[in-house]
Amino acid sequence: MDMNLPKHYRHFQRYSEIAQILVKNGLGFIISQLELNKYLPFRKRINTAERPTGKMLAVKIREVLQELGPAYIKLGQLLSTRADVFPPTFITEMRKLQDKVPPEEFEIIEEFLKNELGSKYEEEIIKIEKEAEAAASIGQTHKIILKNNKSAIMKVKRPGIDKKISVDVEIMENLAKQAAERNLFNSIIRPVEIINEFKRTIKDELNFKGEMANIIRFRSDFADNPYITAPEVFSELSTVNVLIMEEIRGTKLRDVDQSHPHNKFIAELGAKALMRQVLINGFFHADPHPGNIFITGEKTIAYVDFGMVGRITEEDRDLMALLFYALINKKINILMDVILILGEKPDNFNRRRFQLDMEKILDRYYGSDLSNIEIKAVFEDLQYFIYEHQIRMPQDFFLLFRAIAVSEGVGQDLDPDFNVVEVGKDFINDILDDRIQLKKIISRVGTEIWKFGRKKYELNNQLKSFLSKLVEDDFTINFRHTNLENLISRLDIISNRLSMSLIIASLIIGSTLLIQTNMEPRIFNIPLLGFIGYSFAGVLGLLLVISIFRSGKY
Structure with missing residues (x-):
């Protein structure tokens, strides 16, 4: 019987x-x-090696994640951004996951708000729409009016969602550990x-103060641009479970067509805003x-x-600018170097094949006019290329790819002649010109000298520590056994069951000897002690059989 019952x-x-x-x-x-x-x-127990493959497997996994609820839907959406790890068919299916559920009843939401906001709920909010404006698995939004008569949007977390997701995350951690121990996936x-x-x-995502900080940062980054904004947040009324922000009045881009008088300006504005977010603001x-x-x-x-936001370090911003420059100008060597610097290549990496495949991709666009190149198609080719060569890239790298592809689609909906590559080329040339100014070069050289000095200092300390341990005879080598945890666990279960079997056998033998005597008291005309021994052995035997059947190993 499994003695780790509470854990499992x-x-x-x-x-x-x-x-x-x-x-x-x-x-x-x-x-x-x-x-x-x-x-x-x-x-319902089964024992079969049959399994769907290819697209059907991806479809089945998506259906399972959708049915399992919020945490698994969010996991699938995260996996959809990892085009370096999963094949294109899988990525396509994961992007279909929908995070839309019916809203919570208003009475439940109102009780939650009273507990969360206390007296502020009635003092600061003079009106709240009972019908939710929108609803997702983690939270829902309601229109409200504050005491200063400002219209606002209140995003409130679903009561109890933290606990539900916590349980599922704990299960995911356990299953992931088992999958790793059994080597169920390839190395990537x-x-x-x-x-x-x-x-x-x-x-x-469960901490609404994080989203509030994102909005404040975005507004600060574009404070000097009168054409780009985000809602004002009311931080004094917001908590980790409730976010209150200004109601944005206007027309959603999805409802705007090509007849808008400033469609070309807005299409280009959106693309340049994204370029600034990525290459300047990080x-x-x-x-x-x-x-x-x-x-x-x-x-x-x-x-x-x-x-959902992405962050890019200053060093990676420079690399991203070079990446776009290399893509637009078809500089294969620069493109290869940037990808290999940003990513983590496998042990069996083949640089020659990597270069040949990269040339094959760029040849598809060689000679094409910029106005005829769709960045979405280029990124899809590049993502598949990275997956084929098993190069692990930062998650934000693919979030950025998707954001640019979406921006291109939005721009083309507004203006059929819009081309994000042309906009990006001008922007990147300005960025590169700015970064080769003398004062910027001096600043970067100073930073690199500091990094070199810091690494030298760290290396000296590590070397001193190593030599000190050798001199003091305190040097140890630790060996790590991999994939033995599961074997040890199984051996524990086996030994526990053998021990239980021996105890049951001993009880049966002892009770058999006892019933041959005339010992008092008696029950059903046999000694009471022998009856108790048989009963106890029967209960333990039943538990042992149930444990074996539940394990599925019989």
């Missing part, structure tokens, strides 16, 4: 639900691989690393689809929904 069965009901959904959707092979048979009712897919990344992402709105951008004046646009 902490969320038995949820594990059982997950296992049954996997079976229902034809992914029973996962049950066997992760040893989830014990969470299935006996009549690292399940524990992916779940840790998801854990950080979902933690940020902080960008990662989901600039037409529903998240409003036209608030003749030539003014406002961004909303800052739950």
Whole structure:
């Protein structure tokens, strides 16, 4: 019998639900691989190696994630940004995941708000629309009017969602660990690393103060630009569970057509705004689809929904500028070097094949006029190329690719002649010209000298520590055994079951000897002590049989 029962069965009901959904959707092979048979009712247990492949497998996984609810939908959406890890068919399916659910009843929301905001709820809010403006798995929005008669939008977290997601994340961590121990994926897919990344992402998304900080940062970055804005936030009324911000009045871009009098200006404005976010600010709105951008004046646009943003270091900004420059000007060697600097190449990396494949991609666009090149198509080719060569890239790299592709689509909806490559070329040339100014070069040289000095100092300290341990005979070498945790766990279970079997056998033998005597008291005409021994042995035997059947190994 498994003596680690509390650890493995902490969320038995949820594990059982997950296992049954996997079976229902034809992914029973996962049950066997992760040893989830014990969470299935006996009549539903399976043991088959059959599995869907290719697109059908991706479809089935999407359906499972959709049915499992908020945490798994969010996980699928995160996986859709990892084009360096998963094949294109999988990425395409994950992008179809929908995070739309019916809103919570207003009475529940109101009670939650009273507890969260206290007296501020009635003192600061004079009116609240009971019908939700929009609803998703984590939260929903309501229109409100503040006591200063300002119209605002209130985003409130669903009561209890933190606990639900916490349970699912704990289960994901356990399953990811098991998958890693059993080597169920190739070397480029690292399940524990992916779940840790998801854990950080979902933690940020559950903290509305993080989104508030994103909005404030964006407004500050564009404070000098009268044509770009974001909603004002009311920080004194906002908490980790409630976000109150200005209501943006205007027309969503998805409702604007090519007849708008300033369509060309707005299309170019949106593209340049994204370029500035990425290459200058190092902080960008990662989901600039037409529903998240409003036209608030003749030539003014406002961004909303800052739950998903990307961040880029100063060093990576320079590399991104070089990447775009190399793509636009078809500089293969620069493009290769930038990708290899940004990414993590596999042990069996083949640079010659990498260069030949890169040339093959760029040859498709060689000789084409800039106005005929779609950046979305180029990025899709580049993403597949990176996946084929198993180069792991930073997540923000693909968030940026998607943001630029979306920006291109939005611009073309407004202006059929819009071309993000042409806009980007002018912007990047300005950026590069700015960065080769003498004072900028001197500043960067100073930074590099400091980095070199810091590394030299760290190396000296490490060398001193190493030599000191050698002299003091305190030098140790640690060996790490990999993939033995599962074996040890199985050996523990086996030894526990053998011990239980010996105890049962001893009880049966001892009780058999006792019933041969005339010992008093007696029950059913046999000694009471012998009856108790048989009963105890029967209960333990039943528990042992149940444990074996639940494990699925019989």
